[in-house]
Amino acid sequence: MTIYNDGAIISNGTNAITGIGSELLGSPANITQNAAIVANLIRTVNIKSVRAVSSTRIRVEFSRPILTDVDSSLSDSDIFAFTSSPGAAPLFVYKIDSPEGVVSTSSLDVIVSEMTQGVLNYSVKAFGLVGTDGAPIAGEVFPFNGVGSAPKVLVAFAIGANAVTVQFSEKVLDAGALRSTSAYVFNDGLAVSGILSVDASSVTLKTSDQTPGHLYTLTMNGVWYDNALNQLATPAITQMLGFTEVAAKHALLSLKM
Numbered sequence: 298m299t300i301y302n303d304g305a306i307i308s309n310g311t312n313a314i315t316g317i318g319s320e321l322l323g324s325p326a327n328i329t330q331n332a333a334i335v336a337n338l339i340r341t342v343n344i345k346s347v348r349a350v351s352s353t354r355i356r357v358e359f360s361r362p363i364l365t366d367v368d369s370s371l372s373d374s375d376i377f378a379f380t381s382s383p384g385a386a387p388l389f390v391y392k393i394d395s396p397e398g399v400v401s402t403s404s405l406d407v408i409v410s411e412m413t414q415g416v417l418n419y420s421v422k423a424f425g426l427v428g429t430d431g432a433p434i435a436g437e438v439f440p441f442n443g444v445g446s447a448p449k450v451l452v453a454f455a456i457g458a459n460a461v462t463v464q465f466s467e468k469v470l471d472a473g474a475l476r477s478t479s480a481y482v483f484n485d486g487l488a489v490s491g492i493l494s495v496d497a498s499s500v501t502l503k504t505s506d507q508t509p510g511h512l513y514t515l516t517m518n519g520v521w522y523d524n525a526l527n528q529l530a531t532p533a534i535t536q537m538l539g540f541t542e543v544a545a546k547h548a549l550l551s552l553k554m
Contacts, residue, residue, distance in 0.1 A: 341435040342428040347421055349444035352525070354394075355407045355421070362401035363426045363434070373425070377407055380420045385413040385443055386525040401429045411525035414445035445527035453515045455540035460493055461502045463515070463535075467523050468497045474519025475500055484514045487539075507539035 343360040350356050357377070374390040381387050387410075394406035412419065417440045426434040449466040456462050463481070474480035481489045481502055491503035507513070514536050521529035 340428075340430065340432040342426060342432050343435045344421070344423060344437060344439040347439050347441035349412060349442060350406065352411045352444050352446040353409055355409060355441070356404055357407060357421065357423070358404040359426075359434075361432075362403050362429050363405075364429060365395050365399060365402050376423060376425050378422045378424065379409070380422075380438070381413075382415070382418040384526065385415055385418040386411065388412065388419065411523070411527075412443035412445050413526045414447070415443045417441065418443045445525055446523075447527045448521060448523040448529045450517065450529070450533045450535050453535045453537040455507055455537060456501070458507055458509075458540045459504050460540075461504055461507075461515075461537060462499055463502065463517075464499045465521070465529075466498075469529075470522045470524065470526075471495055473521055474517075475521060477519060478502070480517055480519035482516045482518070484516075485511065487513055509539050509541045511539040513537045513539060 342363055344357060345360045346358045348356050348358075374393060376393065377390055379388040379390070389410040390407060391410070392408040394408055396402050419442075420438050420440040422436065422438045423434045424436075428434075446467075448469055451464045451466050453461055453463045469475060475495060476492050478489045478491060483489065483504070485508075486505070487507060488505040489502050490505065493501040493503050495501075514534060517529075517533040518531050520531075523529075
């Protein structure tokens, strides 16, 4: 009776479970060969590629088709676990988007919260998925690039003779340069002396007296982030007309008539 490298106690040189000829523990070459044979027999589904299709959609492709029926748990958002590198926003899974009317698929789209733009700043691991032949999903961690959508300045407009609102394309964090008066610079002597208010996607500045109808240029330099830590490209430049009273507007219109 001999004890072999796979733990079998056999007298005829054949592993009773796998049918693989077991080799003596004293042979490293045979141990490596047996491990490779066993690995080939253990079939698993692997993640082949991961790609951010948009800032909130990730496409996961598999080495072979997986089942999409109810037993495969595709309705459970916990089948994917995402990890963020330092400086990247955490990802929250909202929905697993699988093809309708099919029993298997080679890819799944995962709808998530907005990503941070970056190189290999995210990784994903899958759980509980099953191949069409019953093979389980491998427990590998797959890194991928995040695709983010940076905030932009939509418009700056005067809401009073001494107040200007800067509107962003999305929500921005109340951090960085948002409340720094030195980050907002107008031409032609219009000075910014304070921050009047801040909300989710805009900031209102206190200015010196504006010249009615004058075309000003606002240049913004600093750091502004959206909720996914994507940064506004700077310098951000936009134009604005000096505040004009409603009565004055009516007067101008009447002169044109």
